[in-house]
Amino acid sequence: MTNTNVILVSGSRHTVPPSKNSPGAPRIIETLSNSDVEGMCFKVISKYNDSLKLQNYNTDKFLHIRPTVVNRFFEKLLHYVPLKVKKRIFGYALPDRIVYYESIKRLIKKEKPDIIITFMHFELFKKLHKLYPKAKHIYFFRSTDLQMRLGTDNIAYLANHSDGFLANTKSPIQELQSIYPNLNIPKETIYNAVNLNDFSDKISDELSKQYREKLNLTSEDFIIGYAGRLSEEKSILELFEAISYFKSKGQKVHLLIAGSIKIETTPNKHYYKDIMTYYDEHLSDQVHFLGWIPNEHLYEFYNALDIGVLLSKYSEGNSMFLLESLSMGTPVIATNIGGNIEMISDGENGFLIDSQDIKQNVIQTLDNILKDKSQLNKMSEKAVNYIRQNHTDEIMLDKFNNFIKKFE
Structure with missing residues (x-):
């Protein structure tokens, strides 16, 4: 039986597996990627960090966007591009984010996943959906106040193009359901978790x-x-x-x-x-x-x-x-x-x-x-x-x- 290939993509620029200075989200993504669903193969895309040199981790599972010569040159070049131009072309203006997201797109093309779960940044969710529409796309929203965070146009895009919606609190799911009462996609609240051994x-x-x-x-x-x-x-x-x-x-x-x-x-x-x-x-x-x-x-x-x-x-x-x-x-x-x-x-x-x-x-x-x-x-x-x-x-x-x- 062929495995279903699932890629978890971190929209934030933190590395997975997490470093000692990482916030909670990378630890949550790492834990979810170790899921044992039969017939599914999980991988994670995140930004490279030098702390990974000191860690033993599965390089086939945890894929990283590295600071290559091309990426460094691209980022340096972007500093000379006007903000309005960067926003018009990419949707955002931070050079390191542009380089990171464009590199993710290239890696997605190479991996050809069946399911993509995008964490946090909605602009990345939209880019990956447009880039690779044949995959099932799930957006994992990790805050509250969906309308305030995404805005009306992005929520409409979510409703029309997402195959599933996850949140780590109940209110975003309730908010989405109230805006689109007939939206028939899987939706679930998956709260953050604590490793009891650690606490x-x-x-x-x-x-x-x-x-x-x-x-x-x-x-x-x-x-x-x-x-x-x-x-x-x-x-x-x-x-x-x-x-x-x-x-x-x-x-x-x-x-x-x-x-x-x-x-x-x-x-x-x-x-x-x-x-x-x-x-x-x-x-x-x-x-x-x-x-x-x-x-x-x-x-x-x-x-x-x-x-x-x-x-x-x-x-x-x-x-x-x-x-x-x-x-x-x-x-x-x-x-x-x-x-x-x-x-x-x-x-x-x-x-x-x-x-x-x-x-x-x-x-x-x-x-x-x-x-x-x-x-x-x-x-x-x-x-x-x-x-x-x-x-x-x-x-x-x-x-x-x-x-x-x-x-x-």
């Missing part, structure tokens, strides 16, 4: 004590944690101001931040300067910048926390930070937007706050917690159980396998 199985009071001691903190100190981008969208300044409020009241709250602007693809340097200025002037002894922490060491970070925060203002998909926090028994204060409302049951495994007036809502929630910290202990077990029941690798793979079988 839940490493919950340890002793590790928590050791990690805190490295930062000159004790078991009595109250510690908030956040891992992710240092952007305005994540309300870092509002969080700093909330911590300053408690400082003015004589209550010392510590914040651990795992992340580095140096590895962000679109860093907001002006905002970063603002938060560092505020830090220097008000919170230098309470905010602890830990830099980027590789995935294999994140459990140490989570062990040290009393509570996590995810204060996205505008949109949020299926945050790996949120899932990893819960898997370590750490409740999370999260804004009531996007995928957060699908993960957090208010008062059960965390707290949902309104995304309007975030500073004041954080202050009220933290004040409540600080008056009765025992409620966090009750939430901790519920947080871990929620992950075990909804967000393990096995659950994610089972849903993906059942979905992909429809296209054999």
